[in-house]
Amino acid sequence: MTEMISPKPGVDRIELYVGGESHLEGRDDVLKLSSNENPLGFPDTAGEALAAAAGALHRYPSSDHASLRNAIAEVHNLDADRIICGAGSDEIIAFLCNAYGGEGTEVIHSAHGFAMHRISALAAGSSPVEVAERDRVVDVDGILNAVTEKTRLVFIANPANPTGTMLGGNEMARLAGSLPEDVILVLDGAYAEYVEGHDGGVALIDQHPNVVMTRTFSKIYGLGGLRIGWGYGAREIIDNLNRVRGPFNVSELQLAAAEAAVRDQDWVAKCRAENATERARLTETLRGLGLAVDKSEANFVLARFASEDDAAACEAHFRNDGILVRKVGSYGLPNCLRITVGTPADNDRVIASVTAFRAAT
Numbered sequence: 001m002t003e004m005i006s007p008k009p010g011v012d013r014i015e016l017y018v019g020g021e022s023h024l025e026g027r028d029d030v031l032k033l034s035s036n037e038n039p040l041g042f043p044d045t046a047g048e049a050l051a052a053a054a055g056a057l058h059r060y061p062s063s064d065h066a067s068l069r070n071a072i073a074e075v076h077n078l079d080a081d082r083i084i085c086g087a088g089s090d091e092i093i094a095f096l097c098n099a100y101g102g103e104g105t106e107v108i109h110s111a112h113g114f115a116m117h118r119i120s121a122l123a124a125g126s127s128p129v130e131v132a133e134r135d136r137v138v139d140v141d142g143i144l145n146a147v148t149e150k151t152r153l154v155f156i157a158n159p160a161n162p163t164g165t166m167l168g169g170n171e172m173a174r175l176a177g178s179l180p181e182d183v184i185l186v187l188d189g190a191y192a193e194y195v196e197g198h199d200g201g202v203a204l205i206d207q208h209p210n211v212v213m214t215r216t217f218s219k220i221y222g223l224g225g226l227r228i229g230w231g232y233g234a235r236e237i238i239d240n241l242n243r244v245r246g247p248f249n250v251s252e253l254q255l256a257a258a259e260a261a262v263r264d265q266d267w268v269a270k271c272r273a274e275n276a277t278e279r280a281r282l283t284e285t286l287r288g289l290g291l292a293v294d295k296s297e298a299n300f301v302l303a304r305f306a307s308e309d310d311a312a313a314c315e316a317h318f319r320n321d322g323i324l325v326r327k328v329g330s331y332g333l334p335n336c337l338r339i340t341v342g343t344p345a346d347n348d349r350v351i352a353s354v355t356a357f358r359a360a361t
């Protein structure tokens with residue numbers, strides 16, 4: 001044995017990320033509802049752009065991502081100079097922590113918030129500070145009370161994962177307006193497109209130079225396997241994120257497919273509408289079976305069971321029926337299961353399985 005080399009402080013406190021499961025031994029009919037993927041996949045336009053881009057892989061990709069940034073800016077009516085692209089929004093989250101965190105700083109995240117907020121804070125050497133929620137909704141006063149002179153970043157996913165809940169516009173504005181100006185508020189908008197009329201908080205960003213948002217092509221655009229996301233904020237912050245970004249962090253395949261996808265807003269509207277209909281059906285059915293389900297604004301629902309054992313038994317029942325959902329004990333919700341909204345046929349399978357489970361218990 002060689003002598004152990006220690007990583008920098010914080011790294012050994014990172015729990016290794018466990019993704020949603022995708023396989024079940026000996027089954028070819030697995031229904032994966034554990035990672036909030038779009039059951040309709042990605043738009044054909046993105047697939048065609050990807051194939052066209054594949055011919056030039058001997059060339060290094062664009063390092064300024066201008067073509068994709070311009071497309072995003074056009075579609076969302078934003079300033080292209082204030083957009084940064086990354087290998088998924090996960091990479092934008094890491095850039096924020098690397099550029100603004102570090103030893104001796106604190107990063108606030110919500111109790112049932114997305115795992116990457118905490119992981120990226122620890123990787124950057126910051127101390128993560130967890131703030132409790134109120135009935136599974138982000139608590140603005142709790143966050144404001146947790147701010148110290150060491151705080152550099154506050155992460156909020158809106159809508160949130162794994163709860164699916166959303167902070168209203170007034171509360172969002174109160175949080176943005178009450179944080180010290182030297183604390184960056186990050187609005188993680190991975191599910192923003194699922195909310196009709198929600199732009200991720202652009203007005204807040206324009207009003208407060210310390211507010212930024214992260215967005216992704218992994219959810220409604222159905223491109224989770226491609227790894228492409230983006231961020232938007234004040235020019236000064238985006239410039240600093242670009243300083244810590246590798247120049248060739250995303251490939252032409254990512255750039256080309258994402259550009260085609262963002263221009264395909266008919267696809268986004270179709271997916272949003274279908275998700276809303278099916279999410280309502282799933283929510284009503286689960287509630288009818290006696291489970292507690294908050295109103296979700298995203299592409300998944302969080303079912304609350306009477307106990308951890310009950311949730312585990314239902315998860316095992318789903319598994320037996322070839323359905324994979326997400327256990328969320330690591331998110332502080334051991335009596336819950338997070339279920340991605342699938343196609344109508346997928347949801348028929350979920351409903352049949354959970355109905356049988358309920359009848360048997």
Ligand SMILES: *Cc1c(COP(=O)(O)O)cnc(C)c1O
Nearest residue numbers: 088089090114157161190216218
């Ligand atoms: C899925 C998800 C993301 C997306 O991460 P990518 O790196 O863009 O795939 C970001 N934030 C939250 C809250 C998510 O649930």
